[in-house]
Amino acid sequence: MAELRFIIRDMEAKKPQSICIKYYFGKDTLLYATRLKVLPIHWDPEKYRVKNTKYCIEKDDLNENLQDIENAINKYIIQSVKDGFIVNKEKLKHFLDIHFGKKQENKAVKNLHEFFQQFIDQNETRFNENSGKIIGYRAKLEYKRTFSTLKKFESEKEINLDFEDITLDFYSDFVAYLQNLDLATNTIGRHIINLKAVLNSATEKGINKNLMFKQAKFKALTEESFSVALDESELEILHKHDFSNSSRLEKTRDLFLIGAWTGLRFSDLTRIKKEYIKNDILTLKQQKTGGVVAIPMLPIFKEIWDKYNGEIPLDISVQKFNENLKDVCKAAKINSVVEKIITKGGKRKIDQKEKWELIGSHTARRSFATNMYKSGFPTVSLMQITGHKTESAFLKYIKVTPEEHAKLLKKHWEKYSKPEKEEK
Template sequence: MKYKMNYRFYLEKRFKKGTNTVEAKRLEKQGKPIGKYLNPNETAINIGITYNERYLKVGTGIRVLAKHFNVDKQRVLSSHPDCVEINNKLEHIKSSIKNRHYSLVLKGKTPSIATIKSIMEEEAKGIAARLDTTDFFKIFDKYMEEKSKMIKHQTFKNYQTFRTCMVDFVKAGYKLNIDAIDEVFWNQFYTFCAEEKNYLNNTTAKQVRCLKTFCNWMYEKNYIDHQEYKKIPDREEDGEIIYLTWDEIEAIKNYDFDFKPRLGVVRDQFIFQIHTGQRIGDILKCKISDIMFDADTKQHYWKNYQEKGSRTKATYIPLSETAMQIVNKYAEDRPTDSYLFPSKSRQAINGDIKEICRYAGLDSEITITRYSGKKKVSITKEKWEMITSHIARKTFISQGLRNGIPKDIIMKITGHKDERSVRHYLNLDKEFISKEALRVWK
C-alpha cells in the first residue's frame, strides 16, 4: 500500500564500545547470554519508520539500560521499575504518529517525507518532554554535586541562577528534554528569556553558556548521544564599556573620607584593584606575605594565585608606586599572614563603591544601550550608580590599551586567555579615536 509505514523501536547504543556486534548478535540468536556485551549506561530509545522507501528516525527522549529492553518485542522489560509507564508512552508515540498520518491520507493528502519527519519529532519529543523534565534536574543536581568541589563560589552561584531559570522555563509551560536541546529548543528559550524574563541578550547568553557546559558533561557521561546543543549561539553582544578616566581616578583617590573611615578603606582597596587589574575575589585573598621585592628588577610584585575553574596559577603582578603606598599603609605592624584588606561581602563593597563615587563627583549622565530579543533597551543613570568593583578591572584594561600596553602583557596580568575577551573591555571613545588617527594622518 502506498501509505503503509513500518514502525520499530530500538536502542541508540545497545552494545558497549569495542564490542563485535556481529558476534554478539550471533550468540544471542543461539540463546546464549550476552550481558557482558551490553552497554552498561542508559541509552536512548529511538523510533524508526520506513515510509515510501525512506527510513526516518527520531529519539523518543526515553532512556533505559540495554538489559531492560526486549529487542524482539521492542518494549521495556518488567524488570524496569517504570516499565508500564514507559511502554504506554512508546505505544502512545506510535499510535499518535499513525493516527496523524492516516488523518492526512483520509483528507486526500500525500504526506511528504518532511511532513512525516516533523510529525515524528512533535509526537516523540512531546511525550518524552513530559517524562524527562524531572530527569533534566536530577541529572543537573548530580552534575552540581560533582562540580561543587572544583568550582569557585561565584561559579556555583551562577549555576544555581541557571537552574532557577530552567525551573521557570518549565513552569511557563515549555518542554525540557535532554535529547532535544537543539535549535528548536533555542528558539523557545530565547523567546522565554526575552519576553517572560525580560533578560537582556547578554544575560541570556550567560544562561546558554551554563547550559552548554552542562550538556558537554552529559555527553561525556553518555546521558545524551547528540551535540546539537553546540549550534546554539552564546556570544555576548558588544556594548558600551564603562570605565574610569584618569581625572575620575584621581578624584576618588584624593577624596578625604576621614568622616567615614569605612569608605576610606574600600576606596583604597578599589584604587589598588584599578592599579592591578585583578578580580575582587583575588583582592580579598591577597595576604601581606604575597607582596615581594625582586632585587634584580628592583620592583615590588604581588604573587597572586589566580583561579580559573578548578585550576590555580601563580601570576606576578607588578605593583605601581600608588599600589605600594596602599600596601605599606595596610601592612604596617601586622602579621605577614594577615589579609591585606578586611573581609567584606561583594554586595557591601559594591554599595560602598557607589557611595564613594557619588562623593567624588562622578555625576555625569551616561546612557548604555542593550537588547532584549530585538527590543532596544536604553538605560540612563548618573555614572556613580553604574560603578562596581568590576569597573576597576575594566579601567585597568581600557586605560592600559589606550596608553600602549601590549595586549599580551595585559592578558598575562589579568589572566585572560584570548584577545576577544580583552577587546570586550576596550572602550575606544571618539576623543581617543580622533587623537590616534590624526597622530598619523596629519
C-alpha cells in the same frame, strides 16, 4: 554508634589535600576521599569544616558542599532504616560512588524532566571539568532557574517536552517565549547554554540520541556586557577626595585604588601580604587562574601601602565592598551621565545612569587595563596581568572610545614619524 566526620589526612602538607569522609561503624571505619580540596592551614580539625578565613576565597562553597554531603548521607541512612536495611561500610561506599557520579544508579532515567532534575541534584557535588573546582552557588542556581523556566514554557504551550522534542522549531519558540518575558539577550543566552549543558551530559551518558541541539542555529544569544571604567582623572578625584569623616568609605576608596593601579581581581586584592612584596614588586599567585603575576608598585599603590604600613584593610566581602563603593563614588561626584544600552525582549533599550551607579569591584581591574593601554603600555604585557588569552578578547574587555583610539594612533604616528622628519 555511627559517627560522621570530615578530615584531612595530612595536616602538615603545603599543597591542597582531599577532604575525606570518615564514617565510624562501631569498630569498622569507612574512609572515602571526596573531590573537594583545601589547604591544610585553612582546615579546622575540631569543627570538621573549612575555617572562616579571608585567605580561602572558596570557604563558603566548600562548607556548603560538605553540608550537602552530610545531609545526603543522613537522608540515605534514615531512609534505609525506614526500609528495614542495615547500612554497613560497603553499602555506604556504594551510595557515595553513585552520589559522586562514579557509578550509575540502577534506576533508569526515563525522560528529559527526570534527567534535568538528576543533573541539578548532582550539581551539589559536581566539579567544573575545565577548572577542576566545585561548581559555585550561582551556577547551581542558574540551572534551577533554567529548569523552572522550561517548565513554565511547557505549561504555557500545554506540552510535555522530552529529548526528541528539542528541535530547531522548539529553539525558536523557546527563545521567542524568553524574549516575551522581556529578558536581556545575555540572560536568554545563559538559559540556552544551561540547556545545552544538560543535553550534552545526557548524550554522553547514552540517554539522549537527538543531536539537533548541536546545530549551529541552536546557539546561545549574546551581546557585549555593559560596563564602565574610570580614567586617570576620575581616579585622581577619588584619590584627592577627603573621606576622613568616614573610615568605612576611606578604606573602601583606598582598596579600590589599589585595584585600579594593580589590575588585581577582588579575590586577589584581599589576599595581599607583606611577604608578597620585594623591591617594590608585588608577586602573587592568582586565585582564579593559578597563574603568577608580578606587578610594580605604582605611586598611588605605594602611597596607600605606606599609609597603612602594609596592613591594608582586607577583611570585607565583595557584596559589602560594592555597596560602600557606590557611596564612595557618589560622594566624590563621579556622576557623569552614561548611556547604558541593552537588548531586552528582543528590543534595544537605552537607559541613562550616573556613572557612580554602575561602578563595582571589577571596575578597578578594567580601569587599570584601559588606562595602561591608553598610556602605551604593551598589550602583551597587560594580558599577562589580566589573564586574557587573545588580544581580541583583551580589546573587548577595555573601555576605549573611537575618539581615544584615534588619539592613540595620532600619538603613535607623531612618535615614529618625528625621527624621519629630523633626518630630512
